[in-house]
Amino acid sequence: MMNAHTARGRTARRRMETKDVVLIALFCAIIVVLGLVPPVDLGVAGVPITLQTLGVMLAGAVLGPVRGALACALVVLLTIAGLPVLAGGRGGFGVIPGPTGGYLLGWIPGAFVTGLLVTVLATRPRSRLARQAATAAACLVGGILVVYALGVPWTSVSTGLSLRQSTVTALYFLPGDAVKAVVAGLVAHNVRQAYPIERR
Amino acid sequence: MTPRLSLYVPGDTPLHRVPAAWKLAALLLSGVGMFLVTSPAVLGPCAGLAAGALLSVRTPPRQLARHLTGPFVVLALVVVAAVVFQSAATAATVGLRLAALLLAALAVTLTTRTSEILDVLERVLRPLERTRLVNAAAVGLAVSLALRFIPEAFHRFHEIREAQAARGLSGSPLALLVPLAVRMLKSAEDIAAAVDARCYPPPPAARRADAAPSPARSPAPAGRTDEEATG
Amino acid sequence: MRIVLESVTVRFGSRTVLHDIGLELSESRVGVIGPNGSGKSTLARLFNGLVLPGEGTVRVDGLDTSEDARAVRERVGFVFQNPDNQIVLPIVREDLAFGLKNTGVPRREIPERVERQLEHFGIAHLADRPSHALSGGEKQLVALASVLVMRPDLVVLDEPTTLLDLRNRNVIRAAVEALPQQAVVLTHDLDLLTGFDRVLVLDGGRVVHDGKPRTAVPWYVEHCS
Structure with missing residues (x-):
């Protein structure tokens, strides 16, 4: 339907259409639901982890930088509005100044960078394996590096720990997040094959 | 089996009656303010005040306990880490600051409907609309x-x-x-x-004013009703 | 009101979904039948500008859907096949108000109109329910109500009974029969067409038969099954 719908009147700078708003809301719902469902054992040191941050990487990798970042911004908005949308039913304004507030806010640039890197790296290679690897790499950089870059200093400000110490805390979550990034890369790749959409 | 999607607890306490915009503004200001202060002598009373506000909401104790367990486990970890790695003074500052913020935020969250918070948000966003970014x-x-x-x-x-x-x-x-x-x-x-x-x-007219009667049924001026519908 | 299609062709990519269709619809009840993929849904979406013709024009009461899609949509209501995707707001009452807010109905009139529409369908008790928790039949009624509350002059219904069980099918059938508006109904449910003024049979993107239900339905059963 979309083809015919947009066939006419396409402007030079594509503006936000209803379908973009819908996609943003749907991926926000996916991120929230992945935090609500019971944690999954991904086989890392026997620590069950929630899939919520996987949803964050997925949003960037599937929807693209702008819409992916907006889907995460929407989750942040719902959190601030007092809805229990974070893993373990957390929510409310109090999350932001807390020790994990930076990670939450970091999702927004994290999804953006993930989306950007997927666009740059993962659309060119011919081989399936190379594209999967590139998508996973994008999730690693966007979903971990960028998110931690905001999360770690925030923890340090919020808790009075030194930067080095909050980095050590973050390292505890690194193995789980790394596995999630790889899974997110595979999922995003398969989703895009099953249902390709224009990335923005 | 679906998740309950709001933390709001109906009630008629003073805090329930304060307009949402005031509550959110107060929360924001106190949040920023408390990060500028390091003295436990100031942060202690702040935490006490926040606890008082939360108690005034008269939420059933069991429900309150459920909301507080998670955050307070984190808080305890933070305090222990601060005592071990820093000093008792830092631990007091950080612990009291976080406790005050958590309690105050929960008090606001429990007494404000999601729809009210979103209304405030829309009011904040509306002036930004002119920048065409929002x-x-x-x-x-x-x-x-x-x-x-x-x-x-x-x-x-x-x-x-x-x-x-x-x-x-x-x-x-x-x-x-x-x-x-x-x-x-x-x-x-x-x-x-x-x-x-x-x-x-x-x-745009429908967004701005409720006053003007709807021109919905009048024949639209040729070709210029709404560019967004086809664009 | 009159819907006029002049040599309308619709393509999605390289696939032609509708071939050079010319039609004029003004009857009170028009049925559209045809196999899956025959172009029914696309035809219906032309009537309110959700799909725009690649070639030709669609005029609703003289308004070109390519130019005045918004004005057309205020006159032509559309009920989708799957109410799960049509109910867009979390609470039934909010969902009914959605279209009214979009068309600039004054805010103080909205609650009353919503209330009256719900009562009209005997579902006033659902007003404050979360929309995801409704049964299939209730969802379809809410979807229909959320379109009718906007008081369109014509209602297009895309397979309104396909996803329903027998009892709910009867409820929706009765609701469709009782519509005071003009209606265009796409359906596989041939019983629904009894008493219709006109039935179009679509196949392969062309109107292959056009007549009264008494001739069109047997024609369809013979040629397309």
Whole structure:
């Protein structure tokens, strides 16, 4: 339907259409639901982890930088509005100044960078394996590096720990997040094959 | 089996009656303020005040305990870490500051309807609309759609999980997430069509004023009713 | 009101979904039948500008859907096949108000109109329910109500009974029959067409038969099954 719908009147700078708003809301719902469902054992040191941050990487990798970042911004908005949308039913304004507030806010640039890197790296290679690897790499950089870059200093400000110490805390979550990034890369790749959409 | 999607507890305490905008502004200001202060002598009374505010809400104790357990486990860890790695003074500052913020935020969250908070948000966004960076109607729609589709996504997730279990596949994230994301993407087209069919987006006039009578039925000036509908 | 299609062709990519269709619809009840993929849904979406013709024009009461899609949508209501995707807001009452807010109905009139529409369908008790928790039949009624509350002059219904069980099918059938508006109904449910003024049979993107239900339905059963 979309083809015919947009066939006419396409402007030079594509503006936000209803379908973009819908996609943003749907991926926000996916991120929230992945935090609500019971944690999954991904086989890392026997620590069950929630899939919520996987949803964050997925949003960037599937929807693209702008819409992916907006889907995460929407989750942040719902959190601030007092809805229990974070893993373990957390929510409310109090999350932001807390020790994990930076990670939450970091999702927004994290999804953006993930989306950007997927666009740059993962659309060119011919081989399936190379594209999967590139998508996973994008999730690693966007979903971990960028998110931690905001999360770690925030923890340090919020808790009075030194930067080095909050980095050590973050390292505890690194193995789980790394596995999630790889899974997110595979999922995003398969989703895009099953249902390709224009990335923005 | 669907998640309960609001922390609001109905009631008629003084804090329930304070307009949402004031509560949120106070929360924001005190949040910023408390990060500028390091003296436990100031932060202590702040935490006490926040605890008082929370108690004034008269939430059933069991419910309150449920809301507080998680945050306070984190708080305890933070305090212990601060004592071990820094000093008792830092631990007091950090602990009291976080406790005050958590308690005050919970008090606001418990006494303010989600719809009120979103109304405040829309009021804040509206002046920004002129910059053309923000579209308040789109933000409102996105929030509503997300609230509508969180239970739906939850339901679909469990459907897929059951279907996988029936075929003997045990919750591999790949087998769960690919179908979930694909189904959501597929429905996006239909949902967008349904939203468009009901005349979204509202014309700027409808967003601004309730006063003007609807010109809906008057014949539209040729070719210039709404560029967004076709663009 | 009159819907006029002049040599309308619709393509999605390289696939032609509708071939050079010319039609004029003004009857009170028009049915559209045809196999899956025959172009029914696309035809219906032309009537309110959700799909725009690649070639030719669609005029609703003289308004070109390519130019005045918004004005057309205020006159032509559209009920989708799957109410799960049509109910867009979390609470029933909010969902009914959605279209009214979009068309600039004054805010103080909205609650009353919503209330009256719900009462009209005997579902006032659902007003404050979360929309995801409704049964299939209730969802379809809410979807129909959320379109009718906007008081369109014509209602297009895309397979309104396909996803329903027998009892709910009867409820929706009765609701469709009782519509005071003009209606165009796409359906596989041939019983629904009894008493219709006109039935179009679509196949392969062309109107292959056009007549009264008494001739069109047997023609369809013979040629397309």
